[in-house]
Amino acid sequence: MIDRKYIGHTMPPFEVLVEKGRLRFFAKATGQTDPVYADEAAAHAAGHPALPVPPTFLFCLEMESPDPAAIRNLLGMDYRKLLHGEQGFTFHRMAYAGDVLRFEQRIEDIYDKKGGALEFVVRKTRVSNQRGEHVADLRAVTVLRHG
Amino acid sequence: MTLPSFDALQVGDAIPVLELPPVSRLTLALYCGASGDHNPIHVDTDFAHSAGMPDVIAHGMLSMGWLARLLTNWVPQTAIRDYSVRFAAMTQVHEKITCTGQVTEKFEVDGERRVRLSLTTANAEGQVKLAGDAVVALA
Numbered sequence: 001m002i003d004r005k006y007i008g009h010t011m012p013p014f015e016v017l018v019e020k021g022r023l024r025f026f027a028k029a030t031g032q033t034d035p036v037y038a039d040e041a042a043a044h045a046a047g048h049p050a051l052p053v054p055p056t057f058l059f060c061l062e063m064e065s066p067d068p069a070a071i072r073n074l075l076g077m078d079y080r081k082l083l084h085g086e087q088g089f090t091f092h093r094m095a096y097a098g099d100v101l102r103f104e105q106r107i108e109d110i111y112d113k114k115g116g117a118l119e120f121v122v123r124k125t126r127v128s129n130q131r132g133e134h135v136a137d138l139r140a141v142t143v144l145r146h147g
Numbered sequence: 148m149t150l151p152s153f154d155a156l157q158v159g160d161a162i163p164v165l166e167l168p169p170v171s172r173l174t175l176a177l178y179c180g181a182s183g184d185h186n187p188i189h190v191d192t193d194f195a196h197s198a199g200m201p202d203v204i205a206h207g208m209l210s211m212g213w214l215a216r217l218l219t220n221w222v223p224q225t226a227i228r229d230y231s232v233r234f235a236a237m238t239q240v241h242e243k244i245t246c247t248g249q250v251t252e253k254f255e256v257d258g259e260r261r262v263r264l265s266l267t268t269a270n271a272e273g274q275v276k277l278a279g280d281a282v283v284a285l286a
Binding site: 022025026028029030031032034046052054055056057059060063064080083084085086087088089090091094139 | 148167168174177178180181182183184198207208209211212213215216218219220223224225227228229230231232233234
């Protein structure tokens, strides 16, 4: 069982630069056909100061943590038994290429179901930009399967 | 892009669907690099076999990215307030995925008129892979 003492635990914050090339690559990988996400002229014409960060790319940026395994290791979870159960985003303002985003992760909850056969870890991540403005809140539910 | 009309929308209305080409190994390799999710279960067939799986499986977050395209095809991204999904089933190579959304609620909060949508991705047989919802602000 994961030690419930980690409920409320916060991880060291980290910052990630939003790279323009990564946004173009992500647009290609997701089959994005809207030029706003890959062509700066189209982004400007739509009123954006730079290429916008698409909704789910914030999750990818979160994985740019200096130690992406930090929470897994802290909680002693075997990655081979992990599933991504749920993912959520609450958006407060747009993020753009060139922004430096700050990620603050907190272990919101740990609980189990099916007599402990499944354990759930809820992680909440606050994202803000280089001006200290609140960009988004991410919520991830990781499932640890026992047996 | 103009916003859909809040007044004209009714609960039960569907938004335009997004149909994806069959999932290819190239798509999974590209998403592996672009997303930074290098878990071998999505790209390395040898690894998948060693883990007792018949083949690699698509990234759940790739499907969530497709569903986000469904939304941003319909409204500008600045209108999206909230977006969440549950990963219900694995998406396999060669599956043809369709993204759909339907209005489930109309409401007003913070002086803003919003709709809630239920969202799904499903394969050609109708098996739901992702189920979620989004809240979008409309004029």
